Amino acid sequence: MYSQGLIGADGTTHEDEEFLTAFQARIDAELKIEPNDPMPAGYRKTLVRQIAQHAHSEIVGMLPEGNWITRAPTLRRKAALLAKVQDEGGHGLYLYSAAETLGVSREELVDQLLSGKAKYSSIFNYPTQTWADIGTIGWLVDGAAIMNQIPLCRCSFGPYARAMIRVCKEESFHQRQGYEIMLTLCRGSDEQKAMAQDALNRWWWPSLMMFGPHDAESTHSDQSMAWKIKRFTNDELRQKFIDATVPQAEFLGLTVPDPELKWNEDKGGYDHGEIDWNEFWSVVKGNGICNRARLKARRMAHDDNAWVREAALAYAEKASVRETAVAAQ
Amino acid sequence: MADLMPDMIAGAKFKYVLRLADDQLILGQRLGEWCGHAPTLEEDLALANIGLDLLGQARSLFTYAGEVEGEGRSEDDLAFLRQERDYFNALLMEQPNGDFAVTIVRQLFHAAFMVPFWSAMTGSSDKTLAAVAAKSLKEVEYHLRHCSEWIIRLGDGTEESHVRTQAALDELWGYASELFEMDEVADEMLVTGVGVDAAALKDDWDATVDAVLARATLNRPEDSWSQTGGRSGQHSEHMGHILSDLQYMQRTYPGLSW
Amino acid sequence: MTEKNTPLWEVFIRARNGLSHKHAGSLHAVDAEMALQAARDVYTRRGEGQSVWVVRSSDIVASDPTEKEVMFEPTGSKIYRHPTFYDIPDDVGHM
Numbered sequence: 001m002y003s004q005g006l007i008g009a010d011g012t013t014h015e016d017e018e019f020l021t022a023f024q025a026r027i028d029a030e031l032k033i034e035p036n037d038p039m040p041a042g043y044r045k046t047l048v049r050q051i052a053q054h055a056h057s058e059i060v061g062m063l064p065e066g067n068w069i070t071r072a073p074t075l076r077r078k079a080a081l082l083a084k085v086q087d088e089g090g091h092g093l094y095l096y097s098a099a100e101t102l103g104v105s106r107e108e109l110v111d112q113l114l115s116g117k118a119k120y121s122s123i124f125n126y127p128t129q130t131w132a133d134i135g136t137i138g139w140l141v142d143g144a145a146i147m148n149q150i151p152l153c154r155c156s157f158g159p160y161a162r163a164m165i166r167v168c169k170e171e172s173f174h175q176r177q178g179y180e181i182m183l184t185l186c187r188g189s190d191e192q193k194a195m196a197q198d199a200l201n202r203w204w205w206p207s208l209m210m211f212g213p214h215d216a217e218s219t220h221s222d223q224s225m226a227w228k229i230k231r232f233t234n235d236e237l238r239q240k241f242i243d244a245t246v247p248q249a250e251f252l253g254l255t256v257p258d259p260e261l262k263w264n265e266d267k268g269g270y271d272h273g274e275i276d277w278n279e280f281w282s283v284v285k286g287n288g289i290c291n292r293a294r295l296k297a298r299r300m301a302h303d304d305n306a307w308v309r310e311a312a313l314a315y316a317e318k319a320s321v322r323e324t325a326v327a328a329q
Numbered sequence: 330m331a332d333l334m335p336d337m338i339a340g341a342k343f344k345y346v347l348r349l350a351d352d353q354l355i356l357g358q359r360l361g362e363w364c365g366h367a368p369t370l371e372e373d374l375a376l377a378n379i380g381l382d383l384l385g386q387a388r389s390l391f392t393y394a395g396e397v398e399g400e401g402r403s404e405d406d407l408a409f410l411r412q413e414r415d416y417f418n419a420l421l422m423e424q425p426n427g428d429f430a431v432t433i434v435r436q437l438f439h440a441a442f443m444v445p446f447w448s449a450m451t452g453s454s455d456k457t458l459a460a461v462a463a464k465s466l467k468e469v470e471y472h473l474r475h476c477s478e479w480i481i482r483l484g485d486g487t488e489e490s491h492v493r494t495q496a497a498l499d500e501l502w503g504y505a506s507e508l509f510e511m512d513e514v515a516d517e518m519l520v521t522g523v524g525v526d527a528a529a530l531k532d533d534w535d536a537t538v539d540a541v542l543a544r545a546t547l548n549r550p551e552d553s554w555s556q557t558g559g560r561s562g563q564h565s566e567h568m569g570h571i572l573s574d575l576q577y578m579q580r581t582y583p584g585l586s587w
Numbered sequence: 588m589t590e591k592n593t594p595l596w597e598v599f600i601r602a603r604n605g606l607s608h609k610h611a612g613s614l615h616a617v618d619a620e621m622a623l624q625a626a627r628d629v630y631t632r633r634g635e636g637q638s639v640w641v642v643r644s645s646d647i648v649a650s651d652p653t654e655k656e657v658m659f660e661p662t663g664s665k666i667y668r669h670p671t672f673y674d675i676p677d678d679v680g681h682m
Contacts, residue, residue, distance in 0.1 A: 311486025
């Protein structure tokens with residue numbers, strides 16, 4: 001899963017012209033940047049912020065889906081869901097590691113999330129009310145994530161690109177498991193179809209919001225594009241997502257909850273209604289249905305288990321002292 | 330009389346396999362509750378791996394139990410559509426996750442039992458059970474290693490972790506004895522070469538647990554109390570709540586495919 | 588409050604015998620045993636591994652990227668180390 005189009009990155013940088021031109025030339029030649037290479041401070045800052053937001057999104061994203069692990073309707077679905085949510089944790093881990101190559105520690109990154117300073121994808125601040133939400137998240141949210149993440153495999157920063165290659169490989173089953181759940185519901189009873197439609201109604205617009213603000217309002221987007229941290233604009237990716245997803249909804253026999261949705265022959269894509277940006281910003285600012293619950297759950301996991309991490313560290317220290325003592329004898 | 334025997338054996342085998350399946354299902358269900366809430370990201374993945382192993386074992390066992398019963402019940406029919414009194418997991422499995430120490434102690438008790446159990450079961454006269462055992466043995470051997478290392482670190486970590494882990498041991502100790510119980514069903518399975526002599530695994534379990542506790546500087550609790558009932562469907566108050574989650578979908582929307 | 592950092596480890600995995608261990612990623616663990624287990628649990632969930640190495644990141648000695656030219660450019664001119672440097676008539680066949 002992916003963080004929405006980056007919020008609030010500031011690519012401002014203060015290196016001299018010669019340095020920046022040489023750096024840009026490397027980027028333009030599609031040479032990857034590795035952690036110890038010289039890089040503009042703004043490039044480093046933007047990446048740390050984006051990778052961290054992405055990692056936080058994976059971690060917080062475990063919660064809405066995790067909400068259904070104990071209630072999954074069959075053993076097959078339960079195993080697939082547990083494996084999927086576990087994967088999200090793994091992806092968070094890979095991404096934290098990629099951010100760490102830029103000189104920030106896991107502990108600092110986690111602190112930023114728990115203190116509420118860091119952003120994560122707003123989609124996870126919506127509740128999973130029914131089993132159909134698990135199907136819809138796999139289908140739409142992971143679908144949107146794939147749109148975002150495939151270009152990131154070619155990101156100019158080596159560790160981020162490598163993490164994304166691993167993530168994309170692993171995520172290939174996520175969207176399929178979601179769509180399979182939706183298919184089963186849509187081929188099922190009227191009640192199941194209604195459940196599927198209700199989930200689509202609730203998740204469609206938040207899924208479109210995952211791509212972030214319109215290009216015109218997306219500050220610092222140009223700089224990220226020039227540095228090849230980003231390869232497509234928010235609106236380009238959103239359009240690709242809509243064009244890919246609408247036929248999938250039709251196949252399911254579901255109605256996309258946008259009365260203005262219409263195929264536009266000239267542009268070879270769908271026209272669509274306007275996103276409720278007030279809702280978007282309200283959720284980004286922390287006022288979504290689940291913002292507080294999500295952070296609280298993460299804080300509890302962190303604080304209530306601090307003694308475990310302390311114990312493990314204390315043991316490792318004791319063991320290493322003992323080892324040194326034995327070696328000295 | 331003679332033609333009643335195969336039925337009786339099938340009935341005992343069904344119950345025997347079901348017990349085994351229920352143990353793994355309920356413990357796997359408990360581990361699923363941790364997902365997203367573990368002490369570290371690395372441990373979150375580790376607990377999910379153990380949970381997935383147990384769910385996989387449960388699925389094979391439920392499917393086989395359905396075949397043994399011969400009434401066309403699927404793995405999901407058996408896993409989701411029984412009354413509480415018809416679940417036969419040991420009480421240990423349904424105990425709440427508690428803090429991380431409780432979870433790891435519970436897992437240690439389980440793994441220290443399942444390693445010799447599956448190991449003995451690989452010699453079962455029942456080919457299916459022998460095959461499940463061979464696969465499961467490798468899985469629980471890793472669980473045992475993982476939990477042992479954690480117990481050692483928690484026991485010999487900080488003062489707080491030591492106290493918590495000792496408390497977890499004291500809290501769960503009385504639930505371990507149920508694992509070694511033998512009754513008519515288990516005896517019948519033993520006699521027919523299908524099952525395992527669980528009572529005979531106690532020394533093995535003691536040796537494993539004692540060794541871990543010693544390294545962890547923890548005290549082995551007194552054998553002053555023990556709980557039983559799970560094998561005959563008599564559960565703690567926790568079981569009903571587990572089932573309300575587990576069965577929620579199947580009970581709310583009966584007879585549908587998911 | 589930022590708590591004490593847990594050491595970072597680099598994970599190398601041999602996908603199958605015959606291949607060398609390849610860098611797979613990183614993780615945090617307090618000691619070698621926990622790092623090894625975490626590497627197994629994090630990086631081999633899809634049957635990716637036959638063997639795992641873990642190395643404390645702080646134990647890795649790396650060349651300095653600012654000395655890249657001094658370290659690696661001089662070999663660029665040793666073209667006689669490459670087979671294409673030598674002229675052998677086509678009639679000789681593959682060599």
